[in-house]
Amino acid sequence: MKNKSLVSINDFTRAEHVRILELAGAFEKNPRQHILQDFVVATLFFEPSTRTRLSFESAATRLGAKVIGFTDSSSSSVQKGESLRDTILTVSNYCDIIVMRHPREGSARFASEVAKVPVINAGDGANQHPTQTLLDMYSIRKTQGSLENLNIAFVGDLKYGRTVHSLVQALCNYNTTFHFVSPLELKLPSAVKIDIKQRNLVYHQSTDLLDVIPKVDILYMTRIQKERFSDPLDYEKVKNTYVLHNEMLAGAKPNLRVLHPLPRVNEITTDVDSNPMAYYFTQALNGVFVRQALLASILGVVD
């Protein structure tokens, strides 16, 4: 994976995904290694994202790399009207790898074509966020022992959530049975279902969360945003239907784990946090190990 950019989850093969997850496991055991001390990582955040940026910077710093960059475009030359192309060309001179978040879809692909160094996409608009997908895969594999043959439920906003789309795409490689639970207005788009159908995988669509919980190994919760509804009344009707309370997990399989890409608002009540099935904060921690694995392998320090 040396010098290979990661823009979309499908830029890496299934074998490369597995290798990253294995390496992440090694970094989890030993997260502080000064193997990147000769490298400079640039984090270019054209729009703010505290969580993703800190996770990357933590990963880089714990491996001894120097981190340079900006945290939103108001503090960069973008404000002076510089094109993305020029920014990337210039910054390429100062670093060994670029981690970028940008509000426009396709920006990371374009940057990877312009840059002289590899680019890791940390979110391009509503398109891709592959490091989130890899940390989700890591969390699923770690809690279930394998990625193969699992029953996975996705709950909430399945229409707009890029996290859901990329993870569904990636899980199509592992004979997953999908359970999609959402209000009718926020159903999974048919473009995403094409992948599932092409592989002849089983998927169920439902509006009833409680009915699905006993059937699944992973409950992947997402936030439903009020602004996604054209009629505020429709939002009021469904807003409490997709909130997970602790007692709803009573009928769950013992191996079930609850995942959430965070930030959470009210879709998982805080009484779930102390349930051993709640995994979302550990999931966020796993992001650091996965990003360590990506930085180290793309910079060619590990194979």
Next chain:
Amino acid sequence: MEKEDLRKELKVSAIENGTVIDHIPSKNVFQVIKILNLSEYQNQLLIGTNLDSNKMGKKGIIKVSNKFFKSDEINKIALVAPTATLIIIKNFEVVEKKKVEVPDYAENIVKCFNPNCITNNEEIATKFTVIDKKELKLRCHYCEKITARNNISFR
């Protein structure tokens, strides 16, 4: 009948050697000229548009003297003129007639329908993979969204 004969006569005999691109949708004649870069063309070039057509109602036609297009070059126009017929003329004779075919890729012809795509916000050539030739569905190389027949427009 006489009028029809006259029209046919004009259409095929006007050039000695070259290519006639017939049955172009009238509104896209100038797109075809742009895609084939014909505004720079140095030989005889005849352009007709809003001509009566039995098949199409109105149509456009372009006659390019002394030019025989390679198929990957001419197939680019299939996106704007899927109905186009190519007529190859040698010594005033029709030697071949064929249809254009939708290509596998489209570079810098189609505009991405997604307003938030980077190609609509920076100076970047668009690139698409044609994922469905019949329904005309193109996946943007950059934003990965699908531009389809109902929302296609051209650069």
